[in-house]
Amino acid sequence: MADYGHDLRFGSFLTPQNRSPEAVVDLALLSERAGLDLVTFQDHPYQNAFLDTWTLLSWVAARTERIHLSGNVLNLPLRPPAVLARSVASLDLLSGGRVDLALGAGAFWDAVEAMGGRRLTPGAAVDALSEAIDVIRAIWAADERGGVRVKGDHYTVNGAKRGPAPAHDVPIWLGAYKPRMLRLIGRKGDGWLPSLGYLRPADLSDGNKIIDEAAQTAGRDPREIRRLLNIQGSFQSGDAFLQGPPGQWVETLLPLVLADGVSTFILGSDDPTVIATFGQEVAPALREAVAAERRGAATPTGRVRPAAALARRRDGIDYDAVPPSLAERAVEPGDREYEGLRSTYVWTGRPGLVLRPATAPQVADALAFARSQDVPLAVRSGGHGISGRSTNDGGIVIDLRGMNRVELLDRDRRIVRVGAGARWGEVAQALDPHGLAISSGDHPGVGVGGLATAGGQGFLARGYGLTLDHVVGAEVVLADGRTVRADAGHHPDLFWALRGAGGNMGVVTSLDIEAAEVGDVVFAVFLHDASDTAGFLRAWGRLAADGPRELTAFLSIVRRQGEILAQTYAVWAGGDTDAATAALQPFLEISPVLGQQARLTRYAALMAPTSDVHHGQARMRGRSALLAHLDEPNAATAARLVADGDVTLLQVRSVGGAVNDTPADATAYAHRTQNFSLTALIRESRRAHAEETWAAFGDAALYLSFETHDHAAALTRAFPGPTLERLRRVKAAYDPGNVFRNNFPIPPAGA
Known part of the structure; x- marks a missing residue:
């Protein structure tokens, strides 16, 4: 008996004939609609009656949404492993992690030679496959240092760059029948994929024994290796194997799961009715039958870690x-x-x-x-x-990034429900067809939950306020496991606290936000010589604070090769290009202009979705100060940080206008008199000197999201006295054990 406890999966095995290319694609789409988990295709590159399997996989990946894809099995002798590794990883990234890799050592050697491949003996073919697996896995190991170096008799890679890494942990399944190949699966493979038609009755149990022994010898748990099986059959009555109604299929396949460890059945058929019945009737019934047997036998299930x-x-x-x-x-x-x-x-x-x-x-x-x-x-x-x-x-x-749904609940009231794990680029794209937008920072990769509960100093801030000013409700999981709705009528004290100190109160899973009517905007970028940094800051500050509310400007100052450069991003919230030009023109007169551009565009174009993967950067400290004015003392202090080389970046954001229309006690974000949010990224090596200079800002308030300085005094600069006392009372009510203490910890009242 060998039930390895894997979850059951079901797939189709399609013929990639090219006489009617759309026919095989339609069968792949049917496989997804029928609820199958996997669609696979034969791979015979020498067969001129077939579509190229890799091209077909790419096409089907673009036409489907959920189903996984694989060759069955890919012909390794005609697909160099280093290139194949990058092809698999690329399609996996493009498809959202839906590509699996099944390999064969090679067969039909006359045809392989005819296509330019090398003829190998059976033993050499196994050795070549083993080397290929090493090459593929090394290419995928993008986080490891150095180039890929594999010196083999059949495949040699000498310093190839690593990457890309696939979107998910792509399994490598091997089509195998002979002991030497089975032992290779035990040592290196993630799955065994034979076809039932080529097996004798005892071959499954004998093969499992060989694989398991090889796995244990290699220090692996045999349960790491999935057992897959290509099968054929019909739902018409007959005497052959898998001939009969769906219930008979379930009775026939059940022992293959419980006694032979098969957990993935892949149906070889190009008949739409057979595929649909297999996915819609056989698969759910077999899952239910296996689950019942496993409960009775207390079979261990779930993922097995290598x-x-x-x-x-x-x-x-x-x-x-x-x-x-x-x-x-x-x-x-x-x-x-x-x-x-x-x-x-x-x-x-x-x-x-x-x-x-x-x-x-x-x-x-x-x-x-x-x-x-x-x-x-x-x-x-x-x-x-x-x-x-x-x-x-x-x-x-x-x-929380799996919780990224964006749903327009009420167009008339402009209420949008956004998952806390969504990124603002996704939100902007979803709302653009409706002529709506939510002010949301300056980068599309920022997550909704963090920004919307801490503040939200965005490109539309002066006209529309902070992001959190438009939050009208939230779903929150509390420290004790309860899920509650927080809004003006439900848990109003919690609702108040979430808007400014949300990370201290619970896990916000979704937010209801009032969007703004925003279509076209004017986006301008200016690059200035800021050699006179203090003077530039004063002049820029006056223009940014005194301009029309439709204009929100962000400024970044850096020092490069001895020059001090200032880049302005400015957004005019609307399509009135004449008014925008009049408001923007004065910015061109405050210092020498090194570059300028402006364009009429959609707000969503400024927030194009990004799938950036974060790998961290050089360690640096973020300091934040909310300032009423960029007057002479503040400008001089900021200029000194740049001139002394203390910072890698100095940024100023406009946060006046509509931000300050909200009463200070309406939300836990209580800073409603300042016009600017100043952020500095301080070099770790210059930290002590930078702190001395920063002290000139005195007890200026700070913005939590841009602050890594976490001494006790900083808490009162993030939350003024009355706000902090109220937060402590809310904290005592909803998180008395201070579970959420990682984000500027607020001690519960009475603690």
Whole structure:
């Protein structure tokens, strides 16, 4: 008996005939509609009656949304492994992680030679496949240092650059029948993919034994290796194997799962009715039957971690206790997806576990598990923040990026429901067809949850206010696991606190936000010589603060090769180009202009979606000050930071106008008199000197998202006295145990 406990998957195995190219594509689309998990295609590059399988896979990937794709099996002798590795990773990235890799050592050697391939003996073909697996995995290991070097008898790679890494942990399945190939699967493969028609009755159990022994010898758990099977049949009555109604198929396939460990059945058929019946009737019934048998036998199920990954686990985390609702998508050190999840935009992290919930109940499960572990906890929406508080070292990160739905609830009231894990580029694109926009920072990769609960100093701020000023409701998972609605009529004290200190109160899973009627905008970029930095700042500040509210300007100052350059991004919220020109023209007169451009565009064009993966940058400190004016003292202090080389970037954002229309006590963000938000990224090597200069700003308020300076006094600069006392009372009511203490910890009242 050999049930390895894998989840059951079902697929189709299609003939890529080229006489009617759309016919095979239609069958692939039918496979997805029928609920199948996988669509595969034969790969015979020497067969002129077939479409090229890799081209077909790419085409079908673009036409489908959910289903995984694979060759069955790809002909390695005619597909060089280094190139194949990049092809697989590229299509996996483009398809959102839906490509699997099945390889064959080669057959039909006359045809392979005719196409320019090398004829190999059976033993040499196995050796070549083993070397190819090493090449492919090394190319995918984008996080490892140095080039790829594999010196083999058949494939040699000498210093090839690594990457790209696939979007998901692409399995390598091998089509195999003979003992030598089966042992290779045990050592290096992720799955065994034979065709039932080529097997004798005992071949499955005998093959499993060989694979399992080889896996154990290599220090692997045999359960790491999925067992797949190509099958054929029909739903007409007959005496042959898999001939009969769906119920008979279930009875026939059930022993293959329970006794022979098969967990993926791939149906070889080009009959639409057979494919549909297999997906819609056989698959769900067999899943139900297997689940019942496994419950009775207490069969271990779920994901099996490779031994190498288990060795990277961190102390203080009970990995075996991760809730079932989260286990499948949980990411640990050593997993292929870990490199793209461990860090934030600025800060490099090394968490022990990343949990990726997709629903509020799953967030509650993640919180309950995290609370039971003796390690730090971080919550991440997009990971773009400067503060670095959405990662950690050795702890747990709850990553919300799977909760990224954008839904227009009410067009007349302009109410939009946005998942906390969405990025603002996705929001802008979703709202643009409706003529709507939400002011949302200056980068499309910023996550909704972090920005909308901390402030939201965006390109439309002077005309429309902060992002949080337009939040009208939120769904929140509290520290005790309850999910509540917070708005003006439900938990109003929590609703007040979420708008400015949301990261301290719970995990916000979605927000209802009032959007603005925004279509075309004027976007201008100016590059100035800012040698007289203090004078430039004073002049720029006057124009930015005194201009019409439709104009919001952001300024970035850097020092490069001895020159001080100032770049202005300015957005006029509307399509009146004459009014925009009149407001922008004075900016061209304050110092020598090195470059300028302006264009009429859509707001969504400024926030084009990005799929950037964060890998951290050089360690740096972020300092923040909210200022009423860029007067002489403030401008001189800022200029000194640049001139002395203390900062890599100095940025000023306009936050007056509509931002200051909201009463200071209406939200936990209480800074409603300032016109500018100043941010400096301080070089770590210059930190002490920069702090001395920064002290000239006195007790200026700060903006949490841009601040990494976390001494106790900073809390009162983030939240004025009355605001902080009220927050402490709310904290005592909703998070008395101070579970959410990673984001400028607010002690509960009475603590």
